[in-house]
Amino acid sequence: MSASIAEIRDSFFQECISHLEALQDGLSEIENGTENEETIHEVFRAVHSIKGGAAAFDIVTLVKLAHRFETALEAVRSKQAAPDKKAVKLFLRPCDLLGDLLRLAGTKNSEEPEGFRTCLSELDAYIQNNAESPVKSKSTENAASNAQDRESTSVGIQQAEPIFDIFFEPNSEIFPSGNEPLYVLKSLYELGHVTVTCDTAKIPCLSDLNPENSYLSWKAELLTTCDLAEVKEVFDFVEDLCVLNISERQQAHSHTRNLDLTSNRVTESDSNAEQQPAEPFQITQPDASGRQSSAKASVEKARFESRPPEEIAAPAAKPTVRVDLDRVDLLVNQIGELVINQAVLAQSIATTSLNTDASIFAALEDFSQLASDLQDSVMMIRAQPVKTLFQRMARVVRETSRTTQKDVRLLTEGESTEIDKTVIEGLFDPLTHIIRNAIDHGIECPAERSEYGKPEIGEIHLTARHKSGRVTIEISDDGRGINRSEILRKAKETGLVDQSAKLSISEVDNLLFLPGFSSSNSISNVSGRGVGLDIVRNSIAAMGGRIFVTTTEMKGTVFKIDLPLTLAVQDGLVVEVSHNTHVIPLSNIVETLILKNSDIHLFGSSTKMIKIREKFLPIIDLGAALGYRKRKSHFDGCNVLLIAQEESYFALIVDAIIEQRQVVIKALQNNIGACPGVSGATILGDGKIALILDPIDIVKTTAPQNRFRKEEYSLAG
């Protein structure tokens, strides 16, 4: 039992996340002035749903805030207050706080987040201010709210008690699913005054009667103060198991309020439809014959088959299915296996004498194409749009601009760009860092901006787009930029760069990522700029990405992050060492070359260095480092990979370079303790396992003293 409650709780939190998303969307539409009649209702509904769920789970703080928020929104919805910029700004606060509260509630933490009290009182003040506004006359109010509610399921202020005509006919699925119409009807009584009649006309003669089927239907007339959504809630659990028709009419409009329910009631409600604009909310599930029609109710509900377009009242959001991540991973694994299996099959066919038959090769070709398409599609399942990430960044911008007293606007582009879920999660901290920096140090205060002839409101652009199988995320601000000569001066002063070194513009900009620049005493006039940028770069690199920066003085700074689409696949170089096949991630490799004896120099008795472009780099023999063999005594003609470490380079000797390919990363069953130098494994086309090596870790574990500072190499080159 507790397990199922936990499940419901989980899905509540997941739904809340989509409600929050809708809420933020709505608010930003209003902020940009692109809202329509429906927008405010969507916002209201989102808050209302969060409140409802929170109440069910007894999350007091959440209910408190959502309730207050709802009341404030009500003022806008009922047109007592205009949804102006100020209001939106006010509403964004509780919106952020709702997110905080949800996170806290998720960790079963019931404390009040920072700013909770102030936000409540702000909302209260807003409600107070708008309470005295003139109220429109009852009848126009109702007519207006009814008109607005044509598509929506929620209903405006109820001045008169509406009457709901409910037709409820359970289908044959209702009893096997464990539902009981009696209880459903009983709960109607809790809402208000109900008159129910039962239609027994469909009961067959005893010989044809299936005791597990339902042959009854009910008509109910409900006089209540509740709105349609609340009435609908009663049928929540059975809505897919019945024909349900709820229509609403206002008492004021119904001239012939007929409590005497007769069998032609349905037609009567049709005739009522002319007077009352509210469309009946209709859910039909005709039978269990397999045709599934779906409720238009909630967008996040899984839909396997949607209705033909003409049947859909409003353009619904794309249907989605919530799936456990484990199941997706299982699928990814199995498809990976299929691809390997295909390769094995191809290989064995190639080695048989069958190979004169061309048709088998055509089929095999198709198979391989299909298998790789399938793999791509499965990878896309793990992908998610970056929208949620961007919305969280909008909040970072709001909060930072508030604390720094600067007016900053976030403009986003490419919100629907999809990236692997893990990558999205991993991007949160780096992006937050960059945006905070941009507002704090990049964008000038309003007075300074107008002095330079810039608009007072600063702008941060956040864009995401796909580019040749990778994703590029760009963060640009229109602030003061970074003084290049200052960076260079600082770098030379601290010894990060040689005094005589000549650096290209981009090299100078990217000096910002060096750890030396992360100390707080960096460049004085943009103090703190670059703090922790090396950490940003490291976390991006950990995801197989790269980050670049370009800065133009007075114009602003642009950060460009280049990321792989997924973490499940990696580009790697397949190499052979002592007859073992290994994969080295391409992101580690700077270049490959073949050693000549003349490049090799002896230091001391046995330490060998390689001279590349006037710099000496340590040589690591991979075979020896992995313990496969003794260190080679001569390296002439050896294949060498130049590996970039954070601040050093080294040369890694391998026996042969086989190919460059994408590999599916598999975790090692981690029950043998740490395996130094091995980051994972992959299965090659022949079904054999190749270990994916982490060359940097190998060097750390074998020869920590052999590290060279990177800039000595890179900046001289």
Next chain:
Amino acid sequence: MHETNELDRPADSELLSFWVNGQEYTIDVMFVRELRGWSKSTPLPHAPDFVHGVINLRGNILTVLDLACRLGLRPINATERNVIIVAEIQGKIVGLLVDRVSDIFSIPTNSQQALPDIGSGSGQRFVTAILTIEDRLIRVLDLKAIVNVDAANAA
């Protein structure tokens, strides 16, 4: 006393027995997921001696332990005749390389004989009890201790 109450009698346990370097060992069959013939494995660099390597188990990477080596015996020189017992314990799946699998039998749980105190040789800490069936002496393995490498290394 000639009647035993059905409820009082402890349930039988089913055991799988196998040979490692001329000695017969056994584990509870409930731990066993499958048996596989040996196939060439990929060695793991810098791993402890008793780690035979990793193999591809239908798309998953399975670590195979050389059971003989783990028990302090001579490492197994694996050929196609060797068997890998795929066992699952505490959510971990691990392969155990043995010479051959001999038997599956069920015995009352209480018929296991406590291990006589013969000092603690390196292999001894993995054996929890011994069984005698006919003339055979079968050692009951503590699979948890076998798989729990971290603790063993720390000790």
